[in-house]
Each structure stands twice: as C-alpha cells, then as structure tokens.
Amino acid sequence: MPWNQPPKISPSPAARRAARSLRRNLTPAEKRLWWHLRKRVPLEGTSWRRQVPLGAYVVDFCCLKHKLIIEVDGASHSYDAQQARDAARDAALERQGFRVLRFTNHTVLTDIDTVMDTVHAHLAEIAPVHA
Numbered sequence: 001m002p003w004n005q006p007p008k009i010s011p012s013p014a015a016r017r018a019a020r021s022l023r024r025n026l027t028p029a030e031k032r033l034w035w036h037l038r039k040r041v042p043l044e045g046t047s048w049r050r051q052v053p054l055g056a057y058v059v060d061f062c063c064l065k066h067k068l069i070i071e072v073d074g075a076s077h078s079y080d081a082q083q084a085r086d087a088a089r090d091a092a093l094e095r096q097g098f099r100v101l102r103f104t105n106h107t108v109l110t111d112i113d114t115v116m117d118t119v120h121a122h123l124a125e126i127a128p129v130h131a
Contacts, residue, residue, distance in 0.1 A: 010055070026051075027072070028109065029072050029105035029106075029109050030050070030060060030061075030108075032108055032109060032112060033070065033072055033103075033108050033112070033115065034048075034050055034061070036115075036116055037061060037070075037119070040116055046063050046065070046123060047063065047064075048061055048063050049062050049063075052064075054093065054096070054098075055092070055096075057092070057093065059071065059100075060072050062098075066123060066126045067099060068099050068101070068119075068122060068123065069093060069099065069100045069101065070100075070101045070119065071086075071100060071101070071102045072102075072103055072104075072105060072108055073102055073103070073104050074104075074105050086102070090102075099122065101118060101122060103115050103118075
C-alpha cells in the first residue's frame with residue numbers, strides 16, 4: 001500500500017533528522033491542518049503523512065498515493081529570497097511528479113474551510129470520484 005511504503009525519492013540523512021524534529025514541533029497552523037487532513041478528507045486512499053523527507057527536502061504534508069504536497073508557510077516566506085528558494089524547491093518536487101499547494105499560517109488558522117475546499121478540488125482532479 002502506498003501510504004505505508006517509503007517514498008520513491010530517497011531522503012538524505014539530514015532530511016530524515018530534520019523531519020523527526022519537525023514532527024515533534026508542529027506550529028499551531030500545522031496542528032490545525034493535520035487534524036483536518038485526517039478527519040475531513042473523505043476520498044479513499046488519501047492517507048497523509050506529516051513532515052515527510054523527500055530527497056533533500058522535508059515537506060509539511062504529503063499524500064504519497066496522489067503525489068500531493070501541502071506546505072504551510074510562515075511570515076519568512078514573504079521575503080523575495082525565500083520565495084525564490086520555495087519556487088526552486090517546488091520545481092524540483094514537481095519534476096518528481098508531485099503537485100505542491102502552499103497556504104499561509106494565517107489562512108490555515110482563519111479560513112480552514114477554504115484550505116480544505118482547495119485540497120478537495122485538487123484531489124478530485126487527480127483522483128475523480130465516480131458516482
């Protein structure tokens with residue numbers, strides 16, 4: 001099963017260590033989204049992992065089966081230099097077949113319904129539900 005197998009991109013040792021630490025120290029926005037991903041994503045096969053090491057990167061949330069990544073960004077991501085790093089990171093992950101969604105901490109904390117609607121819409125595109 002895809003949800004309990006390691007990702008195809010081998011994580012670096014540094015990424016493994018960072019992921020372990022990040023899983024223990026989720027931000028309030030990440031905690032909120034994690035709860036909603038586990039409780040409010042109704043599509044079968046949408047098992048989510050948090051703080052997943054993929055190559056040299058650690059992504060906030062990932063559904064490996066559907067190759068969907070969700071990133072929750074704090075204030076530091078509004079700076080030009082960080083946005084350039086994020087764009088390069090997203091491009092590297094997209095070359096591996098992943099789709100990356102980004103939300104701000106503020107959006108996750110104040111408008112979780114819109115965040116979840118966006119996640120549902122992307123999952124429906126990837127794995128349409130048949131009636």
